[in-house]
């Protein structure tokens with residue numbers, strides 16, 4: 001296999017049959033059963049799942065960041081959560097015999113599915129260049145190797161420390177402390193590729209980087225607007241909220257170029273009575289299909305309709321709210337009024353009548369929530385679009401009251417907690433001051449490198465040591481061959497992982513694999529069994545307690561691994577690393593002094609449902625320059641592709657977790673046995689003489705004019721606006737140029753790749 005072509009089919013022939021069943025329900029149940037059988041987990045899997053996301057016990061689902069049910073012990077599980085847990089609990093093992101039997105060159109020829117499917121890593125390994133094998137190394141020697149290489153760097157900024165969003169809060173805090181004690185803010189993370197735009201936009205508009213609503217608000221709202229998220233696959237427990245909202249008569253508007261499964265009907269995953277009787281509930285009242293990148297124009301159109309409505313109905317705009325709590329309204333109104341409908345229709349790809357219908361729903365609702373994910377953020381104008389969403393919310397005072405506000409859907413289960421606990425390459429001065437005071441260190445003040453910055457610096461030879469705290473950097477990052485070359489230029493790459501993946505095979509001159517405990521596993525330290533904490537999409541912090549025997553006796557917890565690395569690299573550190581790891585309560589006591597909203601952390605995190613981090617914007621306190629919520633006035637971007645060009649969005653299938661591929665099926669989109677595909681509008685196919693399942697070549701053109709290509713993909717006619725196309729990450733990362741990232745958020749433009757498609761010769 002060509003090392004950049006991602007997943008390989010298993011020879012079964014591909015199928016495409018549009019899916020007409022409700023989301024979740026029996027299709028999900030069957031899929032779970034097949035998966036459990038394959039992973040030989042029929043006994044332990046379900047038992048573990050009964051312990052997941054439980055009030056005061058159990059572990060946090062390592063899947064998505066959707067919050068737990070507010071009613072406490074209510075069992076709210078989903079098909080994909082079960083898969084994520086089972087994938088971690090597999091009985092298969094990657095041990096020293098495995099590495100002795102296969103060279104890295106040989107493993108590089110395996111598919112990504114095959115690599116992870118070998119099971120759990122069991123002991124620390126070091127790359128041996130003489131034999132091209134990974135060979136066992138003791139923990140102490142591995143740490144010492146890291147310490148030696150770091151000591152030889154000319155500057156701590158030659159090291160970069162990546163975080164993938166599964167890392168618990170306590171480990172997160174230690175990790176950033178190690179980096180900053182060393183003297184660098186090089187803390188790239190997966191949110192650089194995911195919700196960086198949301199954070200920056202909400203910070204600018206509201207003075208807080210997070211959404212303001214919680215699950216209770218979802219239960220009370222009159223209208224939900226869901227933008228750019230494939231909820232049925234990527235936040236399946238949202239289906240429950242959507243169905244409950246529908247039953248209570250709330251309006252649900254989905255805004256997505258694709259009509260995803262969550263935008264039709266669902267059988268609520270845990271509603272066994274309804275499952276037994278095949279009763280489904282609608283989860284949508286209106287579906288709007290903008291062109292890719294057309295959301296900002298669409299939202300502005302809704303704002304224009306609201307302002308027009310206000311001419312005859314003074315209540316359409318909440319004048320009192322606008323007057324008391326916001327700044328910049330007059331400029332915004334002038335801008336909206338000056339934007340012609342024709343321009344709004346052209347840029348959004350949606351007729352005025354449909355936009356007005358959505359605006360009417362918005363005006364008729366007392367309380368509205370806007371929720372979004374990557375379809376909004378992974379664009380050049382992601383920040384402007386999120387700010388436009390906030391503008392629309394502000395117009396009707398949908399902030400700081402029950403049932404209303406912005407609600408971004410975060411990705412990894414603790415990606416939000418990572419940021420809260422200090423993973424930020426642009427840390428706030430106030431945070432650094434507190435860190436300095438409490439921890440007795442002198443943290444660097446200069447901004448560090450993010451994900452793209454790290455890859456570019458590796459290429460220039462400026463970053464020589466890379467640590468991946470979870471994740472699969474090599475495959476998750478854009479421009480696969482370019483990222484591979486960057487990693488290979490490093491002096492040392494260290495991957496802290498649970499499973500074998502591509503990032504272990506694409507390594508530096510020296511390389512370490514450090515295997516860690518998973519979320520589901522018991523974490524014993526000197527003072528006894530430990531618990532960790534995580535934060536969900538709605539700022540709830542709660543405990544996660546592993547209950548399974550570790551996959552191997554040689555595994556260490558992430559906090560213990562970080563402490564080992566830190567002690568080796570920081571011989572004179574003022575931080576009592578071992579003392580901290582012996583009892584995570586001590587880490588929490590330190591965090592309570594450093595982090596805003598974490599007072600009395602150890603007690604409050606043990607409350608039955610944990611605690612919610614204070615949200616100033618929710619209380620209508622705005623840490624913005626004006627002290628008010630700020631309207632933005634950005635010009636509409638031109639997102640209409642030129643003739644012959646398609647705008648391609650890369651996304652996940654149903655049966656995958658980011659770079660982890662569970663199978664080649666994408667059930668809700670009707671796809672079987674196929675990942676190397678491109679969804680296209682039927683007219684666009686006809687215009688190019690392409691028929692269903694024809695092999696096509698896809699060529700992307702970057703801003704700098706350079707081109708990248710994938711060959712032999714199968715074209716699939718799909719209900720998607722003309723000029724738009726879609727396909728799967730991480731395979732399509734090959735098409736994402738390293739230089740194509742947003743000037744607003746530095747996020748790679750993973751939903752906005754300009755491509756041409758033609759039949760393969």
Ligand SMILES: Nc1nc2c(c(=O)[nH]1)N[C@H]1C(S)=C(S)[C@@H](COP(=O)(O)OP(=O)(O)OC[C@H]3O[C@@H](n4cnc5c(=O)[nH]c(N)nc54)[C@H](O)[C@@H]3O)O[C@H]1N2
Nearest residue numbers: 228229230234292293373374375411412651652656657658
């Ligand atoms: N099972 C599962 N769950 C996951 C993950 C997983 O891989 N598997 N990943 C987790 C992570 S890290 C994240 S960040 C989230 C990601 O969750 P999503 O944001 O749902 O991820 P994607 O699959 O990239 O899907 C993006 C959606 O945006 C739509 N879209 C594309 N372009 C546009 C556009 O211009 N405008 C609009 N309005 N929509 C657009 C696509 O049609 C698709 O429905 O999910 C998390 N949950």
Ligand SMILES: Nc1nc2c(c(=O)[nH]1)N[C@H]1C(S)=C(S)[C@@H](COP(=O)(O)OP(=O)(O)OC[C@H]3O[C@@H](n4cnc5c(=O)[nH]c(N)nc54)[C@H](O)[C@@H]3O)O[C@H]1N2
Nearest residue numbers: 164190194470471472476497498499501650658659729750
């Ligand atoms: N083209 C394109 N590219 C994208 C995206 C896109 O939409 N389009 N989405 C981006 C987004 S939103 C994200 S978040 C990134 C995802 O980027 P990452 O977070 O880097 O990737 P994952 O695939 O989630 O990482 C999977 C690996 O994590 C390790 N792992 C699993 N559990 C644990 C654990 O408990 N501890 C540790 N230490 N390791 C563990 C396993 O070894 C597994 O192989 O991809 C980004 N890339």
Ligand SMILES: [Mo]
Nearest residue numbers: 190194411412
């Ligand atoms: Mo993500």
